[in-house]
Amino acid sequence: MAKRFSLLLLSIILISGVFLPQGKSSAAAGSITISTDFVNVRGGPGLSYPLVKIAKRGEKYPIVQENNDWIQIQLSFGKTGWVVNWLVTKDEESKTVAPSSSASNQTSAGVVNGDTLNVRSEPSSSSPVIGKLINGTAVTIFSKQNSWMEIGFSNLKGWVNSEFIDSQTGPTKDIPKKDSNSVNGTVTANSLSVRSSPSLNSTIVGTVNMGQTFTILEERNNWAKIEYKSGSFGWIAGWYLEKTTAVSPSGQAVKESTVTILHNGTNIRTGPNVQSAVALRANAGDTFSVIRIVNDWYELKLENGEIGYAAGWIVSINGTNAQIEKSGPKEYLKNKTIVLDPGHGGADNGTTGVTGTLEKELTLRTAQLLYDKLSAAGAHVYLTRNNDSYLPLPSRVNAASSINADAFISLHYDSNLDRSIRGMTGYYYYSYQKSLADTLFASTIGQTKLNSRGVRFGDFHVIRENSQKAVLMELGYLSNPQEEITLNSSTFQENAASGLFDGLARYFKVN
Numbered sequence: 307m308a309k310r311f312s313l314l315l316l317s318i319i320l321i322s323g324v325f326l327p328q329g330k331s332s333a334a335a336g337s338i339t340i341s342t343d344f345v346n347v348r349g350g351p352g353l354s355y356p357l358v359k360i361a362k363r364g365e366k367y368p369i370v371q372e373n374n375d376w377i378q379i380q381l382s383f384g385k386t387g388w389v390v391n392w393l394v395t396k397d398e399e400s401k402t403v404a405p406s407s408s409a410s411n412q413t414s415a416g417v418v419n420g421d422t423l424n425v426r427s428e429p430s431s432s433s434p435v436i437g438k439l440i441n442g443t444a445v446t447i448f449s450k451q452n453s454w455m456e457i458g459f460s461n462l463k464g465w466v467n468s469e470f471i472d473s474q475t476g477p478t479k480d481i482p483k484k485d486s487n488s489v490n491g492t493v494t495a496n497s498l499s500v501r502s503s504p505s506l507n508s509t510i511v512g513t514v515n516m517g518q519t520f521t522i523l524e525e526r527n528n529w530a531k532i533e534y535k536s537g538s539f540g541w542i543a544g545w546y547l548e549k550t551t552a553v554s555p556s557g558q559a560v561k562e563s564t565v566t567i568l569h570n571g572t573n574i575r576t577g578p579n580v581q582s583a584v585a586l587r588a589n590a591g592d593t594f595s596v597i598r599i600v601n602d603w604y605e606l607k608l609e610n611g612e613i614g615y616a617a618g619w620i621v622s623i624n625g626t627n628a629q630i631e632k633s634g635p636k637e638y639l640k641n642k643t644i645v646l647d648p649g650h651g652g653a654d655n656g657t658t659g660v661t662g663t664l665e666k667e668l669t670l671r672t673a674q675l676l677y678d679k680l681s682a683a684g685a686h687v688y689l690t691r692n693n694d695s696y697l698p699l700p701s702r703v704n705a706a707s708s709i710n711a712d713a714f715i716s717l718h719y720d721s722n723l724d725r726s727i728r729g730m731t732g733y734y735y736y737s738y739q740k741s742l743a744d745t746l747f748a749s750t751i752g753q754t755k756l757n758s759r760g761v762r763f764g765d766f767h768v769i770r771e772n773s774q775k776a777v778l779m780e781l782g783y784l785s786n787p788q789e790e791i792t793l794n795s796s797t798f799q800e801n802a803a804s805g806l807f808d809g810l811a812r813y814f815k816v817n
């Protein structure tokens with residue numbers, strides 16, 4: 307079935323600040339196969355849950371249930387764990403394909419009974435979410451396939467889990483067609499290009515200006531078709547339009563569009579850049595209405611009525627082309643080969659913090675967080691170690707050259723007899739490594755707010771003997787009692803990983 311999108315449907319849900327229900331999960335049958343080299347299996351459906359085990363490429367596990375982007379899998383000995391769904395492949399038998407009672411063309415009416423309900427492009431929980439419906443929304447039911455229902459709302463059609471729809475008896479003539487309403491949009495940008503088709507890549511055919519109002523003739527992927535001058539038609543970006551008849555046929559409030567947070571602990575900032583303060587931390591599945599797009603950032607309406615900003619590459623925009631993603635870090639990280647080297651391990655603890663933090667444990671934690679982020683962005687990521695084992699320095703370096711890595715990052719935490727010393731230091735050995743060190747350092751300092759001790763030449767084996775772009779990052783001092791507490795916090799770990807992530811993306815953007 308072709309994907310169909312609709313701004314209306316997407317928006318329906320979104321009373322601003324409505325969050326996805328945290329506990330909403332769906333039972334599923336079938337199994338998954340690990341489709342990347344390593345996948346972290348965690349204790350719960352989020353990156354902040356402890357690591358249970360590492361699953362390897364090709365391993366197969368039965369599915370227990372699904373929760374947003376996470377799948378709970380059955381491990382041995384009655385244990386279970388959670389993996390992110392983008393690093394695994396669902397096995398064929400778990401996809402619901404067999405049509406059962408879909409022969410009928412009869413439609414009937416239904417009402418959403420869950421808090422929010424994902425509408426998908428296909429009758430499978432692995433197909434893309436093209437919209438969301440809130441509790442109480444009346445829908446048209448077109449067909450059923452096993453536990454899936456093909457429903458329509460306004461001009462959008464998609465598949466939902468039938469468990470969350472209460473079927474009603476009788477015909478559906480009380481649901482009006484969208485065409486019976488005309489919706490106007492007023493341009494909110496100073497000057498807005500009109501394009502030949504609903505895509506930023508299409509030809510510019512005209513311009514409209516702030517304050518001009520047009521009847522929206524058609525909507526597709528958050529683009530609106532308008533008659534921009536008499537007899538001339540074109541498409542404008544829907545996120546620069548303020549709907550002046552903001553009521554959909556069924557009376558639900560309509561917003562422009564919404565975004566869904568992809569990762570737990572995502573920073574929502576007070577300004578559209580990573581230097582701005584963090585207004586709040588959102589979790590995977592949280593949804594916000596989008597006000598507009600500022601460079602690579604989404605301007606969001608927060609629950610308290612204030613405005614926040616989320617980096618475009620760490621959220622998914624519901625039912626649209628994810629415009630920001632195209633110019634965001636993901637594009638630059640995709641297919642890059644990156645080796646992460648968590649310093650020390652096994653008998654080599656590295657340094658030990660004032661209250662006993664082991665450097666080898668903290669470096670692994672940071673590396674695994676970064677691993678998850680980079681893998682999700684489509685990079686090929688290798689960890690020189692993924693458990694508490696010792697690996698000789700030459701082996702760490704060989705890992706990088708044998709796979710011709712685009713970047714090698716050795717992660718460490720520092721120590722000094724002078725306990726007052728704190729902050730981050732970046733090291734390179736060869737001049738060809740310096741720009742990577744500079745970029746990673748600046749980005750990580752920006753997000754962690756560690757003191758800056760600068761980027762320097764450093765005579766370390768893993769960068770000196772490395773033919774690749776290799777750097778060594780000392781992410782703060784475990785010998786400083788306050789800094790040790792900071793470095794152990796989830797907030798710091800998340801910021802360090804996302805600082806390194808953004809730095810890598812920025813580095814690859816220009817290199």
Ligand SMILES: [Zn+2]
Nearest residue numbers: 649656718719
């Ligand atoms: Zn170290």
